[in-house]
Amino acid sequence: xxxxxxxxxxxxxxxxxxxxxxxxxxxxxxxxxxxxxxxxxxxxxxxxxxxxxxxxxxxxxxxxxxxxxxxxxxxxxxxxxxxxxxxxxxxxxxxxxxxxxxxxxxxxxxxxxxxxxxxxxxxxxxxxxxxxxxxxxxxxxxxxxxxxxxxxxxxxxxxxxxxxxxxxxxxxxxxxxxxxxxxxxxxxxxxxxxxxxxxxxxxxxxxxxxxxxxxx
Ligand code: HEC
Numbered sequence: 364x365x366x367x368x369x370x371x372x373x374x375x376x377x378x379x380x381x382x383x384x385x386x387x388x389x390x391x392x393x394x395x396x397x398x399x400x401x402x403x404x405x406x407x408x409x410x411x412x413x414x415x416x417x418x419x420x421x422x423x424x425x426x427x428x429x430x431x432x433x434x435x436x437x438x439x440x441x442x443x444x445x446x447x448x449x450x451x452x453x454x455x456x457x458x459x460x461x462x463x464x465x466x467x468x469x470x471x472x473x474x475x476x477x478x479x480x481x482x483x484x485x486x487x488x489x490x491x492x493x494x495x496x497x498x499x500x501x502x503x504x505x506x507x508x509x510x511x512x513x514x515x516x517x518x519x520x521x522x523x524x525x526x527x528x529x530x531x532x533x534x535x536x537x538x539x540x541x542x543x544x545x546x547x548x549x550x551x552x553x554x555x556x557x558x559x560x561x562x563x564x565x566x567x568x569x570x571x572x573x574x575x576x577x578x579x
Contacts, residue, residue, distance in 0.1 A: 393484075393486065395489075396484075396486055396489075398474060398477055398486070399489030400432060400478065400484060400486040400487070401486055401487045401488070401489050401558070402486070402490075402491070402492070403474055403489075404474065404475060405432070405557070406510050406511050406557060407467065407471050407514075408430070408435055409430070409556055409557040410511055410512060410514030410515055410554060410557070411464070411465065411467055411471075411514035412427075412459070412460065412514075413428075413429045413556055414515050414522070414555075414556075415555075415556075417460075418430070420434075426438070427450075432485045435450070436485075440479055442479065442482050442483045443479070443480060443481075443482050443483075444479070444480075445479040445480050448479050451475060451476060454472060454475065455476075460514070463519050464514070464520050465513055465528070468509075491561045491564075493561055493564050493567070494563075495570075497567060498566075498568075498571045498574060499571070499579045500530060500571060500577065500578055500579050501579065503568075503571065504567065504568055504571050507564050507567065507568065508528070508533055511553075511554045511557065511560065513527055513528050515555065516528070516532075522555075525539050530578045534576050537572055541568070541572075542569060542572060545559075545565055547559055
């Protein structure tokens, strides 16, 4: 009998804890959701909008500070309604980013559309989607550069003369402090204004360099 009582209590405790957690997920946005703000959306804003002189906290051009969740959502997002969200309209018709800066890709626009349509939740501590055994240039390194860096590091507006939009530039950037900038062991910590990359992503870049930085 005692074992049975124990099992019943254990089952209740399990359900209670599990229930509390899913409740928190609901408020914050699910870290395992298909689209998670911190992992999928914030890097786009950081790289393509919140650079210095544009929509970083310090400049906030035209009163738009697009450097963090509350500002992004407060300044031009109507939750659940991409078509009524000023920020989405600007990027959808290509007004922003302005001439000379890399535009958002179709995939990035779609991600932002879907995120707003789904309620523009503040997903944090998102599960990392990354396979540390992959270190190909095309399969791992360039996608990382495109996601986190290219908004600030592509000609004609390449910060610090570092162009990360293609193989030649990324390979050259190894001598410009590429690895130390992303593992924060020297040089300027990158991505500027954004969170440090996951260990898995940093290792993918490290392995690629260790393999001789091939164009694979
Ligand atoms: C928001 C804009 C922005 C983003 C995003 C960004 N950078 Fe930078 N980066 C800069 C600026 C500006 C500098 C010049 C140094 C400074 O002002 O911090 C710089 C400098 C660098 C340098 C030269 C460091 C040195 O000491 O000379 C490297 C390498 C670099 N970035 C790599 C990256 C990589 C890799 C990423 C993506 C993981 C990235 N950056 C993302 C703006 C950015």
